[in-house]
């Protein structure tokens with residue numbers, strides 16, 4: 001098969017870290033292929049997607065603002081898997097034999113691979129946030145078989161929508177009670193954009209958080225968010241959000257280029273340089 005060109009579609013697309021990441025894997029694994037940034041305006045999205053198989057592209061990543069639109073489009077003209085349905089969004093398209101466009105969402109995989117080696121217990125998890133990232137993390141924590149999963153969000157209705165989608169496997173809590181939820185928990189996940197450069201920090205009193213509990217953040221700019229810094233300062237194990245980003249890219253690369261890449265310390269250093 002010659003279709004070894006993949007890329008990322010977004011508007012804009014220049015900010016995306018994906019070309020640097022996939023370029024590293026292509027080079028270090030000696031894979032003959034190309035990964036490019038495709039800036040695609042919203043009004044040009046449908047025509048780009050419907051012609052990509054004919055152009056011989058192996059597939060693409062999908063970033064802001066196209067993830068939901070691609071999901072809705074592929075439901076009509078291609079196929080979407082369960083992870084995309086749970087997320088309500090597609091972040092990876094794979095062109096299958098016969099030009100079938102397969103949409104998936106690799107954030108569940110990315111989150112799971114990032115935290116699994118560091119988990120210190122699987123009884124109770126608390127998620128802050130109820131956007132796309134939180135939805136994927138909710139799915140991941142159900143698959144990891146946590147006994148209790150609680151989601152707290154500023155806009156309660158959004159948390160409630162996720163709770164309903166997952167058949168009440170997730171419990172819902174208000175934003176105001178977030179500190180009290182930490183009692184007896186094994187995992188705290190910030191899945192809001194709070195703590196990101198240019199945004200306010202996540203304000204949270206960690207005094208109820210058990211010392212063994214793992215704290216992780218989806219935000220990766222900065223790498224050490226105020227939440228992670230505070231957690232580490234009080235002795236809690238902590239995992240940053242860059243690993244999720246790196247791991248979520250691996251399934252796409254494997255599908256497009258036929259080689260399973262690895263997330264290594266050398267890759268992390270390269271991405272941070």
Ligand code: NAP
Nearest residue numbers: 129130131132133134154155158191192193218241244245
């Ligand atoms: P989203 O759908 O826009 O959701 C944003 C979330 O942040 C919502 O729950 C929102 O609450 C909450 N939020 C924003 N400002 C807030 C404030 N001032 N106070 C309280 N809550 C606030 O975004 P997303 O796609 O889920 O992404 C969330 C973050 O995850 C982003 O920073 C994104 O870059 C990051 N992310 C990282 C990875 C990775 O691989 N590491 C993957 C995906 C996303 P409301 O519902 O009340 O607005």
